[in-house]
Amino acid sequence: xxxxxxxxxxxxxxxxxxxxxxxxxxxxxxxxxxxxxxxxxxxxxxxxxxxxxxxxxxxxxxxxxxxxxxxxxxxxxxxxxxxxxxxxxxxxxxxxxxxxxxxxxxxxxxxxxx
Amino acid sequence: xxxxxxxxxxxxxxxxxxxxxxxxxxxxxxxxxxxxxxxxxxxxxxxxxxxxxxxxxxxxxxxxxxxxxxxxxxxxxxxxxxxxxxxxxxxxxxxxxxxxxxxxxxxxxxxxxxxx
Numbered sequence: 327x328x329x330x331x332x333x334x335x336x337x338x339x340x341x342x343x344x345x346x347x348x349x350x351x352x353x354x355x356x357x358x359x360x361x362x363x364x365x366x367x368x369x370x371x372x373x374x375x376x377x378x379x380x381x382x383x384x385x386x387x388x389x390x391x392x393x394x395x396x397x398x399x400x401x402x403x404x405x406x407x408x409x410x411x412x413x414x415x416x417x418x419x420x421x422x423x424x425x426x427x428x429x430x431x432x433x434x435x436x437x438x439x440x
Numbered sequence: 441x442x443x444x445x446x447x448x449x450x451x452x453x454x455x456x457x458x459x460x461x462x463x464x465x466x467x468x469x470x471x472x473x474x475x476x477x478x479x480x481x482x483x484x485x486x487x488x489x490x491x492x493x494x495x496x497x498x499x500x501x502x503x504x505x506x507x508x509x510x511x512x513x514x515x516x517x518x519x520x521x522x523x524x525x526x527x528x529x530x531x532x533x534x535x536x537x538x539x540x541x542x543x544x545x546x547x548x549x550x551x552x553x554x555x556x
Contacts (some may be wrong), residue, residue: 332482362545369443369530370483370547418484425494428473428545432482 328353330417332431339438340407347402347434349391349417356422359400361391365413374417376400377422381388387411412438442466444548446532452554453522461517461551465534472515473545474507477529486530491516522555529553 351357361373374385376410381393391402400417417431445464453459465472485499489509500506504522506535509515519526529552533545 369549371535375520375544396512418483425487427488429485430475430483439551 327333328419328421328427328429330418330419330429330431332415332434334434335432337434339436341409341438341440342406343438345404345407345411345436347415347417347436349399349400349402349431351400351419351429351430353398353419353421357419359391359393360407360418360420360428361385361389361400361402362416362418363413364416364433370416373402376416407438409438409440413435419435444532444534444546446530446551448550448551449549450552450554452556454556455524456521458518458520459479459553461519461530461553463515463517463532463534463548465513465532466536469514469534469536469546470512471510471535473533473535474515474517475531475533477531477550478527483531489542519553520536521548522553524555527553527555 330351359376362370363373364370372430373389374383374391376383376393384390389404391400393400414433414435416433418428420428447462452540472489475483477483487494487507488496491512492509507517529546529550531550533547535545
């Protein structure tokens, strides 16, 4: 069965620090990968996605993620975080071409201090 | 409306009562998903609809949980004989499968259920 593991449950950073959130998935076939973000009091929204092609994907608000197939990883990065990045971040996976089930990780709560 | 609408936004009920949660997806979205979000547990998949049929019900935790979708639009998630462990935020999301394969789920703001 598919699963997604997010290694960091809580991350606290100061503004301008660099961010990397880990995500590993378990699935033997081709996958589509996503990062979703939930800002305080708001609904979940898509941050970025990978379907195929360039494994380095750029999303909104300066975020990027790199798909490393050999490591089954899709880590999220941002060179310099802002206070407004305070949110919960979820990694998700689904088999390519299938939308039966988007499997989410447990989420990482990021707090950015001014 | 422009987004996924869920109601009620908050529901407090007593153990043993039945509850219904409603989801109104984005117009034209053919696929609809229910997830449950518990503190520290991430998002737990419950059920997926394609049109009015549910090809994947594997995430429903027990037979107290059921869901239906009518007219390819509104969906209702029903929890019978609620238990305290059912307390969570229930999220609905929709997706348009007929066009470019974006894979982007559009989420509602959720229904927060508290079982006393």
